[in-house]
Amino acid sequence: MSAAVGPTGSAMAAAPKPREMMHLNTRSDARGAARTAVHVALILGSGALVAVAPWWLVLPAMVLAGVVQAALFAPLHETCHHTAFRSRRANAVVGWLAALTALRNWHFYQQFHLAHHRHTQDPEHDPELSPPPPGNIPAYLFRVLGLPYWRAQLTVWARGWRGDLSAYSFIHPATAPRVVASIRAGSALTVALAVAAGLAFGWSSVLLFWVGPQLLGQPLLRLYLLTEHTGCTEDANGLTNTRTMLTAAPVRLLMWEMPFHAEHHLYPFIPFHRLADAHAVLRDRLAHVGTGYARWHLEHVRRLRDAPRP
Numbered sequence: 001m002s003a004a005v006g007p008t009g010s011a012m013a014a015a016p017k018p019r020e021m022m023h024l025n026t027r028s029d030a031r032g033a034a035r036t037a038v039h040v041a042l043i044l045g046s047g048a049l050v051a052v053a054p055w056w057l058v059l060p061a062m063v064l065a066g067v068v069q070a071a072l073f074a075p076l077h078e079t080c081h082h083t084a085f086r087s088r089r090a091n092a093v094v095g096w097l098a099a100l101t102a103l104r105n106w107h108f109y110q111q112f113h114l115a116h117h118r119h120t121q122d123p124e125h126d127p128e129l130s131p132p133p134p135g136n137i138p139a140y141l142f143r144v145l146g147l148p149y150w151r152a153q154l155t156v157w158a159r160g161w162r163g164d165l166s167a168y169s170f171i172h173p174a175t176a177p178r179v180v181a182s183i184r185a186g187s188a189l190t191v192a193l194a195v196a197a198g199l200a201f202g203w204s205s206v207l208l209f210w211v212g213p214q215l216l217g218q219p220l221l222r223l224y225l226l227t228e229h230t231g232c233t234e235d236a237n238g239l240t241n242t243r244t245m246l247t248a249a250p251v252r253l254l255m256w257e258m259p260f261h262a263e264h265h266l267y268p269f270i271p272f273h274r275l276a277d278a279h280a281v282l283r284d285r286l287a288h289v290g291t292g293y294a295r296w297h298l299e300h301v302r303r304l305r306d307a308p309r310p
Contacts, residue, residue: 013284013285014285015238015239015266015282015285016281016282018267018269021267021270021278021281022269024267024270024271024274024277024278025269025270025271025274026271026274027082027083027085027086027271028085028086028271028273029085029086029087029090031271031272031273032084032085032086032090032091032094032271033085033090035075035084035253035256035272035273036075036084036094038253039068039071039072039074039075039254042068042254043065043068043069046061046064046065046067046068046069046213047065047209049061049064049065050062050065050208050209050213051209058208062208062212062213062216063213063216063217065209065213065217066212066213066214066215066216066217066218066220067217067220067254068217068254069101069102069210069213069214069217070102070214070217070218070220070221071217071221071254071255072098072099072101072102073098073102073104073221074254074255074256074258075094075095075098075256076095076098076099076104076106076109077113077256077258078095078256078258078271078272079091079092079094079095079098079106080095080106080109080110080113080114081268081269083268083269083270083271083272084256084271084272092106095110096182096186099186100186100189100190100193101210101214102153102214102218103150103153103154103157103187103190104153105156105160105179105182105183105186105187106182106186107175107178107179107182107183108156108160108165108168108171108179108182108183111168111170111171111172111175111179112127112168112170114170115127115169115170116128117265117268120229120236120238120241120242120265121229121232121233121234121235121236121241121242122234122236123234127168127170128229131148133226133229133230134304135304135307136304136307136309137301137304137305140300140301140304143222143226144219144222144223144226145219145222146215146218146219146221146222149218149222150218156183157183157187160179160180160183160184160187161183161184161187163180165179165180194206194210197210223293223297224255224293226297226300227243227245227290227293227296227297228242228243228261229241229242229243230243230300231243231288231300231303232287232288233287238262238265238266239262239266239282239285239286239287240287240288241265242261242262242265242266242288243261243262243288243289243290244259244260244261244262244263244279244283244286244288244289244290245259245261245289245290245291245292245293245296246259246289246290246291246292247259247292247293252276256272257272257273257275257276258272260275260276260278260279262282262286262288262289263275263278263279263282266278266282
């Protein structure tokens with residue numbers, strides 16, 4: 001691979017070839033189980049805070065619970081690559097269950113996400129660019145609120161129950177029956193659990209411990225995800241088309257090291273617990289390394305505000 005050119009025009013050293021990074025492909029059931037246990041403990045702990053909080057702290061407690069629940073996107077993402085665990089069955093089971101809380105489906109998202117990896121930042125073929133990143137403040141706020149997200153998930157449910165996924169070009173006809181069956185099973189289980197919880201504990205418990213936290217947590221996840229590729233190059237260069245974010249250890253813990261996102265895109269076979277080691281090799285070669293989510297969004301909003309209107 002030839003040297004890449006960063007946004008400033010300076011040449012960067014080429015990324016190591018995949019075979020040179022294979023020593024980091026050390027998948028571990030123990031590491032995956034430990035991170036899963038931490039995440040489950042955080043879900044239970046944040047839920048307990050909602051339960052015991054005085055009325056004036058219920059909303060902040062729900063926000064915290066929402067952040068932890070929305071972060072289940074991280075194990076969903078990691079298991080799609082079969083890198084959270086050594087066991088393929090463990091990846092599938094944990095990923096499928098993690099997807100349910102946000103109305104996602106593991107089999108569907110795996111096809112979506114692998115297409116994103118094959119066509120990263122290709123406006124014609126990357127499903128993450130449909131719709132494209134928001135280009136003005138109103139579109140930015142609409143995306144962050146999460147309304148397009150919930151509409152998209154319910155649409156997947158509806159099409160899954162109709163048995164027609166032809167609208168999604170990344171779903172191969174040969175795999176469509178399995179994805180349809182998974183969508184039907186996951187959506188039915190989600191609704192059944194919500195109804196059972198409502199009947200057993202009262203509908204207010206469903207709102208306090210699931211619906212409310214989900215609605216409050218998804219906007220924060222939208223903010224997180226916008227940093228991964230927005231403003232990066234629209235080409236196949238992994239050094240320039242993806243952004244790594246340097247952030248606090250608790251965020252990396254909660255997000256299963258996903259902030260090392262350029263490293264992940266360059267070498268998706270590297271499990272989450274070795275991405276920091278990959279970053280040590282690559283940090284001087286990456287074009288986009290952010291130093292904080294709040295700082296990035298402040299700068300991004302300024303760019304959107306100052307951008308000329310069409």
